[in-house]
Amino acid sequence: MAEPGEASALEEAEARAVRTRWALLVPAMLVLTIGAAGPLLVMLVYSFLEAGDYGGVEWVFSTDGWVQVFYAYDIFDEEWVAADAHLSIFWRSVKLSVVTTLLALFFGFPTAYFIATRSEKSRNAWLFLITIPFWTNLLIRTFAMMEVIRNEGVVNSVLIGIGLIDEPIQILYTDTAIALGMVYVYLPLMVLPIYASMEKFDFRLVEAAYDLYATRLRVLWRVILPLVKPGIVAGSILVFIPSLGAYVTPRVLGGGKNMMLGNLIELQFGQGRNWPLGAALSITLLVLVMVALLFYVRAAQRGSSGHG
Amino acid sequence: MKRQAGFTTVAIICFVCLYAPIVVLVAYSFNAGESIAVWQGFSWRWYAAAWENEEVQRAAWLSVLVAVQASFYATVVATMAALATTRNKAFRGQTAVFALINQPLMVPEIVTGVALLIVFAMVKVATGYNGLGYLVLAHTAFCIPFAYLPIRARLEGMDLTLETAAADLYATPWKTFRRVTLPLMWPGILAGAMLAFVISLDDVVITELVKGPGQDTLPTYMLGQLRRVVTPEINAISSALLAVSVVIVSLFFLLNRKRG
Amino acid sequence: MDGSVRDIAVEAENVSKIFGSGSDEVRALDDVSVGIQDNEFFTLLGPSGCGKTTLLRLIAGFDHPTKGSIRLAGQDISYLPPYRRSVNTVFQNYALFPHMTVAQNIGFGLEMQGRSRAEVRETVGNMLALVRMEALANRRTSQISGGQQQRVALARALAPRPKVLLLDEPLSALDYKLRKDMQIELKRLQHETGITFVFVTHDQEEALTMSDRIAVMSSGKILQVGSPRDIYDRPSERFVADFIGDTNFLEAEVAGKEGATARIRLASGVEVEADLPSGMADARQVTVVIRPEHAALAPAGQGELQGRIANIVYFGTDTHYHVDLDTGGQFTLRLQNPRGGRELHGEGEPVGIAFEPGALQVLRD
Ligand SMILES: Nc1ncnc2c1ncn2[C@@H]1O[C@H](COP(=O)(O)OP(=O)(O)OP(=O)(O)O)[C@@H](O)[C@H]1O
Ligand SMILES: [Mg+2]
Numbered sequence: 034m035a036e037p038g039e040a041s042a043l044e045e046a047e048a049r050a051v052r053t054r055w056a057l058l059v060p061a062m063l064v065l066t067i068g069a070a071g072p073l074l075v076m077l078v079y080s081f082l083e084a085g086d087y088g089g090v091e092w093v094f095s096t097d098g099w100v101q102v103f104y105a106y107d108i109f110d111e112e113w114v115a116a117d118a119h120l121s122i123f124w125r126s127v128k129l130s131v132v133t134t135l136l137a138l139f140f141g142f143p144t145a146y147f148i149a150t151r152s153e154k155s156r157n158a159w160l161f162l163i164t165i166p167f168w169t170n171l172l173i174r175t176f177a178m179m180e181v182i183r184n185e186g187v188v189n190s191v192l193i194g195i196g197l198i199d200e201p202i203q204i205l206y207t208d209t210a211i212a213l214g215m216v217y218v219y220l221p222l223m224v225l226p227i228y229a230s231m232e233k234f235d236f237r238l239v240e241a242a243y244d245l246y247a248t249r250l251r252v253l254w255r256v257i258l259p260l261v262k263p264g265i266v267a268g269s270i271l272v273f274i275p276s277l278g279a280y281v282t283p284r285v286l287g288g289g290k291n292m293m294l295g296n297l298i299e300l301q302f303g304q305g306r307n308w309p310l311g312a313a314l315s316i317t318l319l320v321l322v323m324v325a326l327l328f329y330v331r332a333a334q335r336g337s338s339g340h341g
Numbered sequence: 342m343k344r345q346a347g348f349t350t351v352a353i354i355c356f357v358c359l360y361a362p363i364v365v366l367v368a369y370s371f372n373a374g375e376s377i378a379v380w381q382g383f384s385w386r387w388y389a390a391a392w393e394n395e396e397v398q399r400a401a402w403l404s405v406l407v408a409v410q411a412s413f414y415a416t417v418v419a420t421m422a423a424l425a426t427t428r429n430k431a432f433r434g435q436t437a438v439f440a441l442i443n444q445p446l447m448v449p450e451i452v453t454g455v456a457l458l459i460v461f462a463m464v465k466v467a468t469g470y471n472g473l474g475y476l477v478l479a480h481t482a483f484c485i486p487f488a489y490l491p492i493r494a495r496l497e498g499m500d501l502t503l504e505t506a507a508a509d510l511y512a513t514p515w516k517t518f519r520r521v522t523l524p525l526m527w528p529g530i531l532a533g534a535m536l537a538f539v540i541s542l543d544d545v546v547i548t549e550l551v552k553g554p555g556q557d558t559l560p561t562y563m564l565g566q567l568r569r570v571v572t573p574e575i576n577a578i579s580s581a582l583l584a585v586s587v588v589i590v591s592l593f594f595l596l597n598r599k600r601g
Numbered sequence: 602m603d604g605s606v607r608d609i610a611v612e613a614e615n616v617s618k619i620f621g622s623g624s625d626e627v628r629a630l631d632d633v634s635v636g637i638q639d640n641e642f643f644t645l646l647g648p649s650g651c652g653k654t655t656l657l658r659l660i661a662g663f664d665h666p667t668k669g670s671i672r673l674a675g676q677d678i679s680y681l682p683p684y685r686r687s688v689n690t691v692f693q694n695y696a697l698f699p700h701m702t703v704a705q706n707i708g709f710g711l712e713m714q715g716r717s718r719a720e721v722r723e724t725v726g727n728m729l730a731l732v733r734m735e736a737l738a739n740r741r742t743s744q745i746s747g748g749q750q751q752r753v754a755l756a757r758a759l760a761p762r763p764k765v766l767l768l769d770e771p772l773s774a775l776d777y778k779l780r781k782d783m784q785i786e787l788k789r790l791q792h793e794t795g796i797t798f799v800f801v802t803h804d805q806e807e808a809l810t811m812s813d814r815i816a817v818m819s820s821g822k823i824l825q826v827g828s829p830r831d832i833y834d835r836p837s838e839r840f841v842a843d844f845i846g847d848t849n850f851l852e853a854e855v856a857g858k859e860g861a862t863a864r865i866r867l868a869s870g871v872e873v874e875a876d877l878p879s880g881m882a883d884a885r886q887v888t889v890v891i892r893p894e895h896a897a898l899a900p901a902g903q904g905e906l907q908g909r910i911a912n913i914v915y916f917g918t919d920t921h922y923h924v925d926l927d928t929g930g931q932f933t934l935r936l937q938n939p940r941g942g943r944e945l946h947g948e949g950e951p952v953g954i955a956f957e958p959g960a961l962q963v964l965r966d
Contacts, residue, residue, distance in 0.1 A: 057425035061418040068482025072456035147352030170543040177362035185378035278449025295451040506696040510710035
């Protein structure tokens with residue numbers, strides 16, 4: 034018979050396994066808490082403090098930061114009025130993110146389809162071609178876009194060269210430039226998940242559908258689209274979220290005036306010297322992102338239960 | 342039959358548009374003239390200029406310094422975390438652990454960046470320390486999920502009975518890890534480290550917000566230069582950086598291919 | 602049993618292993634006691650899920666008993682980790698290290714034991730010769746065939762000269778021909794090395810042909826331990842009799858006992874002698890078993906049982922007769938075919954059935 038001491042030796046081993054696991058996890062958790070998650074909480078606190086005169090904060094409770102997200106204090110009329118500047122930046126952020134997502138979908142879906150219908154061998158090469166830009170520097174890609182669309186850039190030179198226009202079209206430093214740039218840099222994020230959902234897709238279904246005299250559009254709409262919907266939803270969210278929080282692309286391509294949320298936030302920590310407002314804006318952006326993610330999770334769940 | 346002709350056209354346009362700007366950028370890095378719009382013949386002069394530019398040298402050195410440290414630390418802690426989170430039953434707190442590991446992928450960089458700015462400002466006042474540690478810590482944190490994913494994938498594909506077999510053959514847990522587990526997960530670790538290195542090397546937003554005075558990395562140096570009149574020197578720096586990323590990522594793909 | 606007294610190599614005493622808890626509790630082993638002798642080829646035989654692998658894992662140290670103890674050469678090892686027991690395992694999927702060569706795999710255990718380099722090299726050489734793999738010493742394990750991997754796994758487990766070698770269905774992944782070859786090979790290796798083999802299988806033929814002794818298991822219990830002949834001729838429980846070979850079951854009444862045999866009265870009223878299993882409790886109603894080849898057809902009216910032939914099936918080496926008994930139930934006989942013989946019986950014919958002397962065995966349950 035087992036001694037009671039030996040049976041507890043088993044529990045001891047179990048406990049040791051649990052201890053080992055947490056010991057292994059602690060360094061990563063520590064780094065992530067200090068270097069990523071924890072500061073978000075500190076920022077929440079900062080959003081309820083008073084702005085210091087030269088940046089930083091005064092440790093006095095205040096809701097000014099949050100009020101200023103939506104209202105501006107008019108020093109002449111001595112009253113709070115809607116912060117039009119902020120609202121228009123919010124609006125631009127959401128609008129450009131939506132446009133970017135739609136454009137990325139418009140270009141990304143056919144591209145994913147194209148890759149998925151290649152032969153087994155060449156598929157990997159095409160995939161590699163799509164992935165490579167994703168792993169290269171975002172700033173460099175944005176800069177490359179800037180060179181192409183600037184007034185003296187390739188696009189305008191070519192258009193003038195073939196006589197389509199006399200004067201260069203001003204694209205750089207407009208909302209169009211920002212949208213173009215974001216589509217350009219985030220496109221792989223749309224293609225990859227759509228491709229992933231198509232990879233498992235049996236293209237004989239398409240042929241079967243043609244056999245049944247379905248038109249091309251019908252096949253697309255009734256057969257392919259429903260099957261790759263999870264990929265489309267995932268790709269859209271993957272493009273929408275970084276677009277909403279974009280900083281580099283609007284800064285480089287939008288110039289100083291066409292700000293997005295990310296630039297507005299940065300401004301508060303730079304020339305704006307209003308850290309509580311910046312913190313409040315950051316948290317607002319975070320909430321928007323979370324809402325989008327939640328929406329995605331719901332859509333993903335609905336999709337999986339709908340098919341099952 | 343499965344061709345949708347319009348799709349192929351759009352796809353080809355996509356690929357062309359994806360690479361054309363990069364090709365133009367690289368091409369103008371060899372421009373003999375001062376402009377990034379008018380071609381005036383081939384020359385290496387801008388590479389030479391970048392090479393001799395002390396600011397560029399310093400920024401490049403700093404980039405490498407930070408990326409090497411951050412990817413090393415991130416890979417080490419991610420390896421430990423992957424060992425703890427794979428190949429066992431669900432454990433209490435698992436969801437929280439995964440959320441924390443993936444957090445840098447979900448939160449916009451600008452938000453993490455300003456949050457770090459706030460916290461580091463406090464720490465700087467409290468301790469007086471102004472070194473590179475802040476950048477390294479921030480980079481390590483956002484590199485962790487990138488290092489973690491390939492390592493975890495590798496571990497999950499590993500046959501557990503191999504470790505049992507080692508124990509059966511008198512290998513202590515540590516020896517089993519050294520002689521069996523570690524060698525088998527090595528390609529995953531290497532892949533993770535490479536991804537982490539590239540991600541750190543390319544980071545702009547968090548670095549821009551966290552860096553102290555004189556702590557420009559190549560990307561933040563370039564971001565600053567874009568405000569001024571741009572010469573092909575920026576193209577040269579960009580091309581070099583691109584080349585580094587492409588080489589590392591290609592190696593990563595090869596590594597993955599071999600195991601598949 | 603062969604009568605010689607040998608030392609016990611491994612012993613399980615009242616071992617229970619329970620997985621899970623509450624409503625989904627699984628009792629994989631239920632109060633198992635068994636002693637495996639030095640230098641024997643011992644087989645655990647039983648249907649899927651009966652606990653064979655679990656018992657092996659407890660001996661290897663990959664799991665620990667919930668109750669009871671495991672002893673190796675007299676020493677309690679119940680809670681010793683696997684790397685501190687002189688027991689090695691041949692895994693069902695071989696579990697060869699893919700990042701090492703054949704020779705490195707075989708030398709791994711020795712190296713972990715801290716043997717000198719020269720000794721490792723020499724033993725690896727010997728082992729390679731033993732399993733006839735000298736030519737492939739420097740191959741990667743992914744570059745050799747399934748049968749060769751099997752040999753490497755064997756050599757790797759034998760190299761440290763463990764007190765006990767555990768083999769969990771090592772032949773199940775091989776095709777028929779290779780399996781037959783490896784059966785012989787395994788016997789040879791056991792003989793040459795003198796190491797105790799504990800072999801798991803659910804193939805009764807494999808068990809009968811290879812083992813010195815067999816333990817028949819069912820739902821976490823060991824029902825009977827004995828030599829193949831013992832198990833086949835003297836099954837002590839219904840499950841054992843049923844699981845191994847074909848058997849006729851007869852209901853009977855005990856008329857009297859003398860030592861290890863009893864006089865029993867069959868349903869037909871005939872009284873015959875039958876062997877009693879050891880440790881059998883007193884009972885009036887019992888079941889007796891007799892193998893189909895341990896009885897012969899007799900003219901109607903003669904023999905212990907009477908009935909009518911229901912059908913006859915010719916099998917080449919022998920012929921099976923299914924006889925409907927007058928007292929109800931069916932009896933199967935298996936008679937060897939002489940060369941050039943003709944079928945002497947017809948279906949529907951009334952016949953008697955005559956038992957060979959000592960062919961009857963009383964079941965414990
Ligand atoms: N780790 C475990 N957790 C829960 N139940 C287990 C575990 N291992 C085994 N069991 C259960 O214990 C019982 C015995 O399993 P075991 O693997 O020993 O059977 P086996 O005789 O080796 O069968 P097979 O011939 O199929 O290999 C089975 O009912 C099995 O489901
Ligand atoms: Mg088993």
